[in-house]
Amino acid sequence: MATTKLMGLDKVSGVKRPKSIFLNLTFIIPAVVLLVAMIMAIFAPLLAPYPYDQIALTDRLMPPAFMEGGSTAHILGTDLVGRDILSRLIYGAQISLSVALMVIVITAGVGTALGIVAGYLGGRTDGFLMRVTDISLAFPAILIALLFAATIGPGYWTVVIAISMLGWAPYARLIRGEALKLRETDFVAQARIIGTSPVRIMVRHIFPNIINPLIIMSTLAVGMVILTEAVLSYLGAGIPPPAASWGNMVNDGRSLLDVAWWISTFPGVAIGLVVMAGNFMGDWLRDKLDPRLRQI
């Protein structure tokens, strides 16, 4: 029958697709970088050679192993108080990535909910929510986060909330646009005719159809959040010491750049790699998901 033929065709293209994924370096390199960072974060206590806060005043400012005066005991060297850079880098992945994850979950959740409600209900609700969004977008996010962190006092949750406070607005904008489009589709009209409640329409009909842009935006946000956390830590309003985050490690080495460049550089490189990996991943996903292959 026609269906079985169609299914056969689907299988043919299904064989082709994974092949192109694995040949695609713009996918594989970012994926490896993110995977390594995630493994570092999850298994930090097993992977790190030293605790992140173990001070060894005899081993202060040791250079990386490949430099003169370096030792294999501290492959990436030590900082001002003799803490192992590699260990702190591994533990730092835990904090930096978990902050990114928490922020993305919160901002994507809030932004999606508000965006769908505004886009689907329209009218005054839409007008009100979008003005609030506009205001949020108009504020300089870093400044507000800094203000908040400075008032509440630094800490893990302060950082998460400070970054989330304005981070939901771009999501709300994007999702509202998608919801607005979906509201006019025939299948949503049909759902209304059937008598489906607005809540059910939003959950069952609108939400599943905005997952693609949501995933893309969230992937792109990974880099943004890690950077913001780094900036906050750099400005002293981030994760307080002795806990290690990549941002506060960069901050630690700031004044010692000419004496001990390795303190700031390695976490800086880690930030750069993960941010780029996030962006490439987002681009790749957008290319893969955006042509609306599913709607053929």
Add this chain to the structure above:
Amino acid sequence: MADVLLEGCDLTKHYPIKKGFLQRTVGWVRAVDGISFTIERGKTLSLVGESGAGKTTTAKAVLLQEKLTSGSILFEGRDLRKFSRSQLAREYRPSLGSVQQNPWSSMNPRMRVRDIVAEPLVVNTKKSKGQIRSRVVELLEQVGLRADHVDQYPHEFSGGQRQRIAVARALALNPSLVILDEPVSALDVSIRAQIMNLLKDLQTKSNLSYLVIAHNLATVRYMSHTVAIMYLGQIVEYGGAEELFKRPLHPYTKALISASLLRLPEDEEKGRKQIILSGEMPSPLNPPPGCRFHTRCTEAASTCSQEAPPLRKVGANHYVACLRF
């Protein structure tokens, strides 16, 4: 009198046109302007006309998707305006089904067939999951699909199959009236007959009433018992399908029929001329005075622009709104 299921009495829908900062109403679009019709149980009424004639607005009003400006819809003899919200939800809406024109856009691409067909049941009944599952299979088999199609997504089906799924969904609640908005016009010509036959079979089996909206006169002739020809929000001719197609009276009906028929050599021999309408339908914002069709009518007289013709009875079940009858 035959068994009337739904009756529209003098239905009117005017959309306000708002302008400026204060959103003042500067005019009205007369989408539907005083139409009446009856749908008998187990029979089909077709609304025919050009785009903008008010067919879809009428269907939307029946489906409660538009609030009427005036006029009333009687369902089984009871005025819908006297129904409370919960009564409408419990007693009226479940007796309606709806099939849309485009089977490619009328289904959520992220839902499986089982959920698409089950949605009216989930929303409107308190059936258990097992009951719903067996009902979905029953419905799919009724429309000529297989039970193992339930786990597939809409994009895995052809247009005809999708329209069958749409019909299954429309029938989920055992409705007494199904609104078919151009049910076959988006399908390949070769598939249309299948779907029309399916609809006709279902009609005789379950004594369904249909309200069909269509452009295509061949479809209308094949499916309908009664036909209403609409022009600019009004019904210009109304009658039994056979009678109306054999003996069209209104110049607009004649033009429509003439435009839809194949020209054969014998037509020329017998001196049958094809009627080709000139121009566009006037704007429903500012309909012409008198007979609304007079600007394009091939047989218009001077009185046509002054006097609006009422819908007059000209046969047992044949009404026409033209001053010449």
